Amino acid sequence: MTIGRSVVMIDSGGANLASVGYAFERLGVEVTITHDATQILAAERVLLPGVGNAASIMARLNEYELVPVIRSLTCPVLGICLGMQLLFDWSAEGGTVGLGIIPGKVESLSAARELPVPHMGWNSIRVRHVDPLLQGLGADDWFYFVHGYVAPLSLRHTLGSTIYGQEFPSVVRQSNFWGVQFHPERSGKSGARLLANFLKLSPCV
């Protein structure tokens, strides 16, 4: 199997760009960080990381006119943390419109439960749909989460879910767009496995 080597990370301005890059470096893959539309469109795989605030990252993507570019991608795309939440229609974090690739609204986790927010630390996932991104991963794998907002569950788009007070989607997919709520780049061997799976996804979905 040929593994596509051209991985482009969209410069979303978040603070975790370096650690995502290092995680791929550990897998022997160099990642190009850019906000240049031509480079993004030419990539074999695209990463959309995100840390910080949904509204400020959407503002940045709009500033570089990247929203239609991202929506038009046909290669495997992986949204990480906030990058996953931006795949949805709308986010309550700053009340911003998202990329609109997956239907639904991202809501605050603080809504009710007697639990500390953000949801911070290691948690497990329940696989709901078999998917190449989750190959070899299951209930015994732990992932590092840090987030205060959650995407909506859906039968169609939720590949894996996690429980923190409520059940929420931790792995999602819509055709060639995947998203993970946790940080695979900081999730030890399980996270590395997921990123390696991402590198093996067929370039044309």
Place this chain on the structure above:
Amino acid sequence: MLARRIIPCLDVRDGQVVKGVRFRDHRVVGDILDLAIRYRDEGADELVFYDITASPDGRTVDRQWISKVARVLDIPFCVAGGIRSTRDAEQVLSAGAEKISINSPALENPSLIDELAKRFGSQCVVVGIDSDTTPDGYRVRQYTGDEARSRDSGRLTIDWLREAQNRGAGEVVLNCMASDGVRSGYDLDQLRSLRETCRVPMVASGGAGATQHFIDVFMLARVDAALAASVFHSGTLQIMQLKATLRDAGIEVRP
């Protein structure tokens, strides 16, 4: 279910990991990268690197080792010490740290918490609180890294905890000074009383000396994470064994 975290803390000075007793008499215990890898392999959930001299000296932490650690380490880590501005924070975060922890600079300028949370998000803003037990209750001490400058900050711990989280702290590390470094157990009374007020994840620090101390702090004080240094550096406790015992006690941990 969310696992309780075990966090070794590595006090860093001049590129080496050091540990003192009650914030004094520091001695070298090892190389940063060696210890970081060792703890990752032993099952640490997260690491904290704390430059104990940076804040009182007005220095900033040496950034070289941060990106070295970030390249190798595949678990989260936090850097504390000498972070006084969004610019300092940006350097540390862009070098690959997940979180930054601020202590004395936040007491000098509380709006720093708001600025950092706004710029980088609350999830990476940790506020460290050195809390002393006094006849007037639990009080925050400032500049604890330097014995000559260490002083009462004029604030009650509960007030500062409330203010820090209102300003956007995403996590609080509560270091109970009376129990720090003496390995006689976490300050359960203090942690339990402050847990009531703390709506963000809370990390217990100061006093770990035995497995039972970790069981107690998770069961009785309901903290999200327990931080310790000397008990791990000395080899008194091995993280893997500690976690196995916690699991047997019914505490959710990452294997």
